[in-house]
Structure formats: structure tokens, C-alpha cells
Amino acid sequence: MAGTCELGLLLALLLPVVSASLPGTMVRLNKAALNYVSEIGKAPLGRALQVTVPNFLDRSGEAHQSTRIQILDVHVPRLHLKFIAGFGIHMSATANFTVQVFCVPKPLEMVLPVVLLADARVAQASIGTPEVSISTCFSLFSPVTVLDVSNSTSPSLLLLVRKHIQAVLSNKLCLRISSLVQGLNIHLGTLIGLNPVGPESQIRYSVTHLPTITSDYISLDVSAVLFLLNKPILLPGDATPFLLPWPVGTGAMATVVLSQHMFDSVFLLLQKAGSLNMDITGQLNSEDNLLTTSALGWLIPEVASQFPEPMPVVLKVQLGATPAASLHTNNATLQLQPFVDVLAVSSNSAFQTLFSMDVLVNLSLQLFVSKTKLRGTTSVLGDVQISVAASNVGSIDMDQVHILMGSVFEKPLLDHLNALLDMGIALPSVVNLRYINPEVSICEGYVVISSGLSYQH
Template sequence: MGSGRHICPSSPVDAMDLPFGSYGTLKYQLADMPTVRDTFVEYDISADFELAEGGLISIPNDTVSISQPPIQNYSLCQSLHPAFLNMVMSVIGNIEPREFNCTPDAFSGAAGLKDAILALIPRGGSGINTTTVWYLNISLLEGPVIDFANKTAVGQLLVQIEVFIKNADGPPTSILSVRDSLKLTSMFSVMGHRLILTLSIDSHDLRLVSSSVGISEVASLLPHCNSLLGERILPLLSGPLGGGIPLPRPLRTPLDKAKVWIAEPNSSAMMQKMFKVCILSILFPLIVPSQGTNPGTVVRVNQEALEYVCQEGRPSLLRGLSIIKIPQFVDRGTIFQPLLNFVGINILKVELPHLSLKLIPKTGVQLSFSSQFHMRVNLLISPLELKLGSSIMLDIRVTRSPHGFPVLSITACKSLLGDIQIIVRGKNLFGLPKLIQDHIRAVLIDKMCLSVSNTVLGLNAKLGTLVGLNTINPMSQLQYAMLETPEITSDYIDVDLNAAFALMGKPIDVSSPAPAFSLPPQERVSNDPMVTMGISEHLFMNLFSTLGQSGAFNLNIGGQSSSGGFHLTRSMLESAMPSIAGRYPQDAVFGLNVVLSRHPIISLQEGRAVLRLSPAVQVVAASFGSSSQSQILCTLDVDLSLALKMEVKATSLQISVALEG
């Protein structure tokens, strides 16, 4: 990987060890001396992965080198080698086989998968008790690997799925074993100083390995395998990747104004990724603790917010539907065979005239939309324009992952298709023969659900970023995590969050349990915010306690090291302390040390928040040039009451203070 920057060539670049979750540490260092150009400096940076359990993974020495992208008007450009990304993927993809019950508790689509398998077993050929508990075992055989070519990034993964029954008095009975070769859509973005990689399932190649009950065809299991892998395997990859791969920052340059490229080796073409971060401002009203079960924080998302998210997701849905591939149609059984052979069926455009999300109490949400497909077919006699109306309904379940972030899974999908029309000059001319209609409908009715499901499941990678350390100041951090599955009503979703504080990376133990806390019932008003966050008094107490322990309230005023031009002189103190005139010369240095002596106390009332601090103020003195031998003249115990003003800016709650009274 290399990077260039408009900067003084004498500035140093230090080795950077950046932790990557529980997997280990990415170790960056200069591979060679920087190359100084006329307008920028170019660095070649090597990257190794030091595993948490021991060992080091490096990029092979014979890896094809990559070229540096043009810096143009950017302050920083980084070119990432595909081998670097696949090195990270090899660490994340080292997943042990997953074995679990084929029940709805372990996999939401278990019942549908079981019924689909039973339907494939020949009559009288199973001898399987349908009430017996089935088990699933999922193993990663190859990958994940991302291939970069022709300005695209495609992930590849080979998975084996085994369905079996455990016997108390013998070896397990294998029902079915299949291998699924998956292609994954890979999307990149930059957030902070991290590269975010979002994966979603693009296509499957499902093959039968073995079956002891006579199953010979497994094509009908494709949508069930898609849901299974999207729910149980994809989050294991998308979770850590969604949290971001930490990138090096030469001279600590922020990446928010940088260009990041993923280079194709041996090619002058680069796959360029332009990144934008869209921020939604939300309202955070302050709530006084009330009866409830939440330890400290509740986030409420109402129906209007879901509609907003739904409309924002419209381009992704359109993109997923428009890239569906429809194979050519060959008529093999009629006298019109030469006329009806389609050599190409292309989707020109997809429209979504209706798109909505509906809350399903205690379960999740239901996505529904209607669409219009505009297609062109290359018939041997003449090209034709086709139009097809359709609708789809997708049931989405919202649960909690073991790491404390929301997880979406698909529990049901139903698609309906209308008649295919031939359009001439904007008017419907006549319908297509039934054979051709059946061909197109059979492809779309299957792939529509698959495409929409992949788009929705792709959100899990972004939801995984909700769990992570957020920096409060250089010494302290805050981490949010879901406590349980969200509470879903017909009007809103309530997410109970736990807020854990850390000091220099070490968790702070909270001795007193959080009081019961919840948001009041939803009120329907015209200016009701889309997202409401209730913050308890207990959370604020822990926040200011953490700030106190980090030294955020400690100050040094005056003295030789004082900044801002403020100095304490002897004449300023003589009126209150006359004896200092005879003890210290005129040029003596005086200062104030402010040290917090007790934990801060905060009280929340209706429309009012007050912070009480009890600092000890020390008056110190030292002769000029001997500040290391300072003496404490006196100590004053002070009680301060500060009025807090809170304001949301971007995604942060900013607090300003003023002396009360």
C-alpha cells in the first residue's frame, strides 16, 4: 500500500500498531524511505496482521506491486493492495463449523427449510420421523476471498451444509449434504479512519453432495439456503468488517478529505471509490427517570423514521432488481420455434411507484412495494419492449446479536407478477405466448425475493457498527450495546441500550445499579421527532464521574506554564494574604491548581439540568526559576452549581455550562 500527500518531506511517519477487534493487531510500518516528488511525498507502507492467539500473517513477497493513484487536488491518496484486504478476510473468515438445532429459535426459517426437504424425499423412501429434532452443520470450505477485476469487487465463498439426525444408540443419520458456492457483492466506504466493507449475497450455485434418503435435486432449497447463510454466516463476516478495518494515517492526516483506491495489480486502471457520509440530525429530548426496566438509555424509532429509511433505501432496491439476469428462452416444442427463440432478455429500467414499511408488533417490520419492469428482448424476427407489473411482501425479524447490536433476518417473502405486455409506441399491443411468459415469470418470482432479501440483509453490516468504543476525550470512552430484543409496537420500536464507560481502555465498574427507566407512551403530535433518545440521570452521573476520573475537571491557572497570557502576581494576592509581601519577592510566580475532590452530582428536573462540582482550589507560590519547589499557600473548598445546556450536533450531544445564578 502506498500514499502521497502535499506536505513537508522532512516530516516523520511512525510505525502504527492498530488493534482490530478481538482478532489481533494490524502492524503498519514504512517499507522503504519516502520518495520526494515536486508537489508531494510518496510512502510505501507494509502491513502485517499479528494474531491475538499468536503468529503473524504477511503479504507474500512475490505479490505484484501496485501503482500510486494521481493525487490531483486531494491532500491524501491511499492505494490499497487487494492482497492486504484478502489478508484481513483470511483472518475474519477463519470460522469454526457451526452446529445447531434446525428450530426457529436457532434459525428463523427452520420450519420452511424442513418442509422443503421433506417435499424432496421420494415417497416411502425416508423412514424419518418428522417429529424428530433435526440438526444443521455449516462449514466454510474455501474463502472468503475478494476478486478485483474490471473495476468490480466480487467476494467468493464455498460453504457445506449438512442436515442430520442424532441417534442415541449409534452414529448420526445424514439426511442431506449440499455445497453452496456463493458470490458476494462487496461495497466499500470510509468512516473516520476505517475502511468499511459491506457484503451481501449476490448469487448461489447449490450442488448436491450426498443424501441417504433418496433426494436427487436441490434447486428448490435455494431461497432457504439464502436465508440460512444470510442469518447465520454472513453476520460473522459483516459484523467485524462493518466495524471497519483501521487504516494508517501518515502524519495523522484525517481521511475525511482523502481519496482511497483499491488497485488492480498489473493494471493502470484503478477501482475508484468516492465516499460520502450522510448524517441525519435527530432530537434527543431529556427524560426524567420513570417506571420501566431499562438501565439507562432508550432509543425510540417511530413509523415516520422507518418511512424515511425506506425511501432512502429505494436506490438500493432498484439497483438490486435491475441487475437480475434472465437467461435466454429457447422454444423446443412448437412449430414457431425459429420465431420464438429469445437471444437476449435485458431489464432496461425498474420503477417503484409504491414502497412502504409497516411495523409488526413483537416481531419486526414488513416491507412491501409494487414495481414495474421495463425489458427489451431480442427476438430473432424483431426486438420487442416488454412491461411487467409486480409486487413483493417481505417479513423482516429484528433480534439482538450476542455482541449487542440489532440483527435483521428474513422470515417470509412473497412475490406476485402480472401479465407481461408488449409495448409499441407507449401502448399495450398484445400479450406474449404463455411459454415465454412462464419462462420470465419463473425466473423473476424466484430472483426478486433473493435480490430484495440480499439488500435488506446487507444492512446487518451497518447495524454492526453500532457497537464500538466512542471517544469522549483522550482518556475515556463510551460503548453502547443492546440489552435485549427490541420492543416493537404498531407505532414505534424501542431499543434498550446499556452504556459502559472505560478509562484508558479499561472498563469502569459501576457500583450502584441503574434505576428503572423507560420512555413515556408515544404521543401523536405534528412535530413529533422521528428518533427519540431518552437519557437517564444515572447515565449522566456515570458520564461526569468518568470525566472526573480522567482529570477533565482539573485545571492549572497562572504560573510559568500558563497559556493565554494570564498570570497571578503578588499584588493581586496581598489584599487577601498580607503576609506574602514579606515572604516572596516581587517577581515570584503564583498559580492556582484546581483538583476535583468528590464525584460530580447531577440532577435533572423538568426543563432543567444542574451539575454540582466540589473542587479544591490550591494557591501555590514559587520563586522565579524554581517552580519545581512550589509551596501550597492555602486550599479552598469550593461548591459550584452549573446549569447545563444540551444541544445535538450531527451525531453528538454537546453540553455547555454556565454558573447558576
């Protein structure tokens, strides 16, 4: 992974940057991805080419004779796609049409091989998705192979039927390919759908520029916008712009680059949604419950004086400052600065503030990909720093309280935060597409995800 990050820094110096601040996300698909599409695309292409051939009307005799023709099967043994630099994709395919001709006295079956050639332009649609359109398309026909050599159909009729079939296919095959591409565009349109992040928050991706296409890959600049209650989450105006380097070539089908801006936006969303706020309580009847006034009373005499009988204590955790994520080579960290009110339940069931604390927690952030989501988990780095912000119970010996608060605060905070991060953030994808065998590399100011792809019907 270190080599990936170092190469990325080198490319950042040698190659032009693609954006500042936004889009903050880039997706690159290489030849391996195109080869995968070629393999899984054979069956859909074969189905798309299953056209209807009208009856052949033989006008050579005195009485016109109609011959029914049916395509029994279309097998695509070869489909090859390659990038056309600055334009799009070239397609070449071989399709074998098994055709039944209902001749008299005996039906005839034959195989007609066809080579299909097409060029497709890849552009940016007005709705913010990639858009594919066929610019040129034509078909080349090979001689037919009659499956039953004993069939007595006259060669002249066979020639006329073959010409009839070729004329029909010449008109219809490219139309079917164009129709297949239109269906692909509808599928690509699912890239811009809203994906939930939490109960009232979503993320939406869209392509912001024309794709960059070389003979080796296609790159898409992608904007990621997060919404809370249908309103976009925007970073403050003084946020430092991030220059996104050209994604590194790892050999994986797909490379996804996520900038610092993306992570800043995600944690700003979690803060504004209140997802990071929490209440920490203990079981009053539990023997090892430290969240009681009696436990605090051993350390703070005024608490013992005000609460002679054990009462529950609640830690009300609120995050005023936005969590700060830092991305460095092979190292991601997260800093939280929660404000904690220590409350006790009085005899009349009302909450009474005992004291308040400023807390500083540094966390190690581990990232991984599952299906189409970037997920994470955290662990505490060093000591949790605690200081008294205000007190209604006189002076407090923080050395003693620090030990107690650290033990009751740290685990619930980690459990809560890890549950949030495990929900994950949807990565750029379309319906039924999954990332497989992904590798996550942490680099200076950005994250690289290198992955294979799997399309599940």
C-alpha cells in the same frame, strides 16, 4: 417541554418499567421513522432487484433458438413498511421492470409490474445489535405492457418469454431482498462500535433485550458502557438504581431517553480521566494580571514579605469528588467541588504552595444535540463558595481573597468545562445516520431527546 416531562411521570406510574440501573438508555422509532425508511429505501431496493435473466431457449421449432433478455431498469414507485406487533415489519412494494427482449427482426421492450410482499422478524443479535431476517416472501406478477405496439413479435413467443422472465424473477427476487436485509444487518452492526469521548476514553452501545414491537413503534433497550484505557467505568455498588419509564410519544421519528445513570457515568469518566483538572495561569507582564505574588501581597502580608519581587502564581485545580449532575423538570444542574492549590514560582523556578482552598461551584447545565452527539454548556449559579483548607502564609482574610480568586477562577473554569462538554457524547446511532431538528426535554431523573432522522449516503 414541561408537558413531555409530566406525561413521562404519568407513564412511569401506569406502565411497566423496563430496567433498573442498566441499560439506562432507550431508543424508540415510530411510524414516521418507518415511513422515512420507506421513502429512502426505494432506490436501494430498485438496485437490489436488478437481476440477470438468462437467455430464453425456444424449443418449439425444429431448431432451438436462443433469445437474449436484459433488464434495463427497475423502478420502485411504492414501498410501504408497517410494524407487526410482537414480531417485526411487513413490507409491500411495487416494482416496474423494464425489460428488453432481443427478438428477430426487431428488439422488443416491455414493462412488467411486480408486487413484492415480505415479513421480516426483528430480533436481538448475539453481538448486541438489532437483527432483521426475512420469514416469508413472495411476488405477484401483473400483465406486461409492450412499449412498441408496432412490434411484430408473435404473441406465442411473447407469452413464453414472459413466463420465462417470471420464473427467473420468482426465484431471484426474494433472494435479493434477503441479501439486502443482510446488508442492513451489517449496517446495524455499527451501533456497537466504540466512539471516542476523549483521548483515551470511549463509549459503546449495545442492545440488551429483544425489541418491544407494537403496531405503532419499536423500542430498544440499550446499554451504554464507557471505557477509560480499555477498562469499563462502573458506578459504585451503592449507586441508587434508576427505574427508566416508558418513553413518551412526541410524534418525532426517534425518541431517545437517557437516565441519570448515564450522566453519572459520563462525569465519573471525566473525573477518573483527569479531564476536569486544570492549571490556571496569568501573563506576568499583563497590566491586569491578578495571578502574581504582588496582587496577592496586597491582601496577604506574608506573601508580600516572602516575595518582594512579583512572581507568577498558578492555580492548580484538581477534582477529587465526582461531579454531581441533578435532573429535574426543565432544570439540569451540575455541582463541582474542586480542590485548588495556590502556587507561586520562587526565584529558583521551583513551585511553592502558598495556600489551598476547597471550592464549591453550582452550575446550570444546558443540553443540546448536534448531528449524533449530546453536547452541553454551563453557567455559574450563585456565588462560588471558597474556604481555606491549609495555609503556609499565615491567616487569610477570605472576604478579600474570595473576590480575587472568584475573578481569576470562574471564567477559566467555565471555558475549560464548556470545551469538554462541547466535545459531546455520541448518542445511539449507525453510520451515516444523523439526528435532525432535535428537542431536548429535562425531566425528573432523565432526559428525553425527540428528533427527526436523516440518512446521508
